[in-house]
Amino acid sequence: xxxxxxxxxxxxxxxxxxxxxxxxxxxxxxxxxxxxxxxxxxxxxxxxxxxxxxxxxxxxxxxxxxxxxxxxxxxxxxxxxxxxxxxxxxxxxxxxxxxxxxxxxxxxxxxxxxxxxxxxxxxxxxxxxxxxxxxxxxxxxxxxxxxxxxxxxxxxxxxxxxxxxxxxxxxxxxxxxxxxxxxxxxxxxxxxxxxxxxxxxxxxxxxxxxxxxxxxxxxxxxxxxxxxxxxxxxxxxxxxxxxxxxxxxxxxxxxxxxxxxxxxxxxxxxxxxxxxxxxxxxxxxxxxxxxxxxxxxxxxxxxxxxxxxxxxxxxxxxxxxxxxxxxxxxxxxxxxxxxxx
Numbered sequence: 001x002x003x004x005x006x007x008x009x010x011x012x013x014x015x016x017x018x019x020x021x022x023x024x025x026x027x028x029x030x031x032x033x034x035x036x037x038x039x040x041x042x043x044x045x046x047x048x049x050x051x052x053x054x055x056x057x058x059x060x061x062x063x064x065x066x067x068x069x070x071x072x073x074x075x076x077x078x079x080x081x082x083x084x085x086x087x088x089x090x091x092x093x094x095x096x097x098x099x100x101x102x103x104x105x106x107x108x109x110x111x112x113x114x115x116x117x118x119x120x121x122x123x124x125x126x127x128x129x130x131x132x133x134x135x136x137x138x139x140x141x142x143x144x145x146x147x148x149x150x151x152x153x154x155x156x157x158x159x160x161x162x163x164x165x166x167x168x169x170x171x172x173x174x175x176x177x178x179x180x181x182x183x184x185x186x187x188x189x190x191x192x193x194x195x196x197x198x199x200x201x202x203x204x205x206x207x208x209x210x211x212x213x214x215x216x217x218x219x220x221x222x223x224x225x226x227x228x229x230x231x232x233x234x235x236x237x238x239x240x241x242x243x244x245x246x247x248x249x250x251x252x253x254x255x256x257x258x259x260x261x262x263x264x265x266x267x268x269x270x271x272x273x274x275x276x277x278x279x280x281x282x283x284x285x286x287x288x289x290x291x292x293x294x295x296x297x298x299x300x301x302x303x304x305x306x307x308x309x310x311x312x313x314x315x316x317x318x319x320x321x322x323x324x325x326x327x328x329x330x331x332x333x334x335x336x337x338x339x340x341x
Contacts, residue, residue, distance in 0.1 A: 021331055056090075056153045062078045064339055070188060074145060075116075079096065083206055093206060096129045100148075103140070171307070178252060181274050182274070203299055209278060212290065226341055233279055243314070252306055
């Protein structure tokens, strides 16, 4: 895709939107190189803005196919995804901007359903949609509806979660089960009719995580493992810190019907997108307290510890399998299921 001099070559592929290696390459060589500044250099999901009081700002676009899936829809996904990006830096969402690109010929009733979902989720999470934009393009120029949301939040965390805080011996936690969202979208898209319907975990996580961040500074790092799944998030941490992240296969929280479906299709749940769980790295001594706190909330009942941070092997994610062997978990190079969010 890129020459050594950083000159872009070739064409954009679906894989450039997967959250894996090609995404990172595109961001690094095309965007970060041109937009470089101290705020952007933090590489977080939301930018921290020092404006009278510290604010967080984020933006995201949603092109999921299909628009409606078990457990959610593009509207729910847009609001929850934006709130979650703010939550991951310890900010409480306050305002949203909403923009829609709509294909000519789309039923107005469909747009009304999406708007109703957006309004409902925003109201529940006490977030106001304060501005927006609507564009209509010719039939065939987009797939019915694309949404962009931007969010502003106020920092409330006792200490901002950051990859820079991570230390050897820290514990790796997940707040819930892996792969539900990706499997739900896959099932709806392909009409698989999986036995015992798998529902997306799409949810806003500020109610689960912000009370913990306000109470303690033990949370070193926080991220929602969306595109590319938990494997990609873990690899981003390993690469940024130069440390090793050791996880245990038998500790990974995976619902039985999701496990059965991933085995059937031959896909690894570590690489499948999630929209309602978070990956935390906490101080070793704080692990029991953090788990107790998370498990008190409906979205954190399945919270568990999955591994430990260590020095070696540098910049690697190592999975200890249920057989006792170990393997390197690589970063996703391309998405097994594009347009997942």
